[in-house]
Amino acid sequence: MAVAQEDFKIIVVGAGPAGLLLALLLSKRGIPVVLLDAASGPDQRPRATHYGPPAVYELRRAGVIDDVLADGFLPKKICWRKLDGTYLTGLDNSILGDDPDRVACLPLDQLGRILAKHLAKQPEAEVKWNHNVTGLGQDKGKAWVHVTAPEGETTVEGTYIIGCDGANSQIRRALHGDWNFPGRTWEEQIVATNVYYPGFETHGYEDANFIIDKEHWHMASKITKDGMWRVSYGEQGGLTHDELKERQTMKFERMLPGNPKPGEYKLTNFSPYKVHQRLAVKMREGRFLLAADAAHLCNPFGGLGLTGGIVDVGGLADCLYGIWAGKADADEILDVYDKVRREKYSTMVDPISSENLRRMVSDPETVLEPGKDEFLTLCLKAEKDEEFAKKMMMGIYELQYDFTKHYKQ
Ligand SMILES: Cc1cc2nc3c(=O)[nH]c(=O)nc-3n(C[C@H](O)[C@H](O)[C@H](O)COP(=O)(O)OP(=O)(O)OC[C@H]3O[C@@H](n4cnc5c(N)ncnc54)[C@H](O)[C@@H]3O)c2cc1C
Ligand SMILES: *[C@@H]1O[C@H](CO)[C@@H](O)[C@H](O)[C@H]1NC(C)=O
Numbered sequence: 001m002a003v004a005q006e007d008f009k010i011i012v013v014g015a016g017p018a019g020l021l022l023a024l025l026l027s028k029r030g031i032p033v034v035l036l037d038a039a040s041g042p043d044q045r046p047r048a049t050h051y052g053p054p055a056v057y058e059l060r061r062a063g064v065i066d067d068v069l070a071d072g073f074l075p076k077k078i079c080w081r082k083l084d085g086t087y088l089t090g091l092d093n094s095i096l097g098d099d100p101d102r103v104a105c106l107p108l109d110q111l112g113r114i115l116a117k118h119l120a121k122q123p124e125a126e127v128k129w130n131h132n133v134t135g136l137g138q139d140k141g142k143a144w145v146h147v148t149a150p151e152g153e154t155t156v157e158g159t160y161i162i163g164c165d166g167a168n169s170q171i172r173r174a175l176h177g178d179w180n181f182p183g184r185t186w187e188e189q190i191v192a193t194n195v196y197y198p199g200f201e202t203h204g205y206e207d208a209n210f211i212i213d214k215e216h217w218h219m220a221s222k223i224t225k226d227g228m229w230r231v232s233y234g235e236q237g238g239l240t241h242d243e244l245k246e247r248q249t250m251k252f253e254r255m256l257p258g259n260p261k262p263g264e265y266k267l268t269n270f271s272p273y274k275v276h277q278r279l280a281v282k283m284r285e286g287r288f289l290l291a292a293d294a295a296h297l298c299n300p301f302g303g304l305g306l307t308g309g310i311v312d313v314g315g316l317a318d319c320l321y322g323i324w325a326g327k328a329d330a331d332e333i334l335d336v337y338d339k340v341r342r343e344k345y346s347t348m349v350d351p352i353s354s355e356n357l358r359r360m361v362s363d364p365e366t367v368l369e370p371g372k373d374e375f376l377t378l379c380l381k382a383e384k385d386e387e388f389a390k391k392m393m394m395g396i397y398e399l400q401y402d403f404t405k406h407y408k409q
Contacts, residue, residue, distance in 0.1 A: 005325075010320060015164075016164060017292075017310070018309045019164030020035070020115035025314065026125075033124060036131040036145070039129060039130075051103065052303055053393070054399045058310050064114050068111065078090055078208040079209055082364040083364070088212070133171065134146050134170065142287070143158055145171075162289050163290045167294070169290065185276045186299060187237045188275070190273055190274075192269070196229070197260060199264070205220060208221035217234045232301075235272070248270065249261070291316055292309025296349065298349050299356070299357045308348075329406075329408070355375065379392075
């Protein structure tokens, strides 16, 4: 049933990067939006760092890219190496020059602060912290969520409700069941660390380095202008947090260029986590929609997780705007959203990110041989052919989909 424009309201559950960006894209177009989050304020944990070209496109559309680049930076080269530092091959983002959608780097907590600052200026947007969503329902004309808030239990109603509530999404669990999130969990676990260590620069590391090694595989990339690096490395499953912490100095000495001892670097963050490849059975159930981590998960190598989530949200904003403005048939366009976004995960995000992880545990001595690793073979070609390199880097735009094609003529 169509809802009159003056009654139209979007509820977004989750004020992570995806929810904040969606609320910003909608409220800037005049659509009333209420954002609910269980936490007492923005997430301070340093998580995602790199945003690919189709995500940068959405950050630009939301009007925040200048602030992102003022605090962050444009990484230049990404490369693959052996554990002893030997360079294998790489891709150089600088050949894209001043392309407005070049990969941008900024730690997630800082992106969240920028998005929240911009959202606070939008009269159509309201952010409610300490609002924990515990249940949901819908009928023909509206949808609602049950919320535990400081003032007690309440119900919040909207025309559509969007679950941007992360990997443990309460919206997804309420719609599909607690454990119904098909996919798999990697046996390996990942430890994400932030570190200041001048040795990366003195040993000639590029802005992003993937080290291929059966045992000590890891990624080391510069993540702030002032020289903080993210080192994410693989560890065997089954180790406890304390065991992982104890092994960290040994791992750094074996992995990092110059084999540093603890006094030679400054560790500022240590976060072990499990990695999954999972996709929700549906991203639409009537008036409920899912986006970003609430809908799909992937391992962090290649930065496809949040990039894919940001692309979801940009597309969903176009769908909801189309419905609000009377330009699109709601059932039709939201079913396309569900179909297209799940397809993009299955055909791009899942296989590419899985390959990125598998490549890191392959044999560095033979990985460049013809037929061994298609992607690295293309990188070797791209190093000699700039036009080809540009085409290769722009391939990631395939993640996008133009939902305005489904607006009525
Ligand atoms: C240690 C770590 C390192 C990572 N590194 C990378 C990386 O290098 N590259 C990469 O691409 N990705 C990385 N990721 C993943 C990336 O950070 C996520 O893809 C991204 O944060 C997802 O954003 P989101 O907005 O979908 O969800 P989230 O950021 O998880 O936000 C969800 C929000 O929903 C709120 N919420 C949850 N439940 C409820 C509820 N019941 N009611 C109300 N609100 C609720 C939460 O409080 C939270 O604010 C990493 C993740 C972790 C944990
Ligand atoms: C939200 O409520 C659930 C119970 O439904 C609880 O387990 C969780 O800790 C609460 N979250 C916050 C941030 O209060």
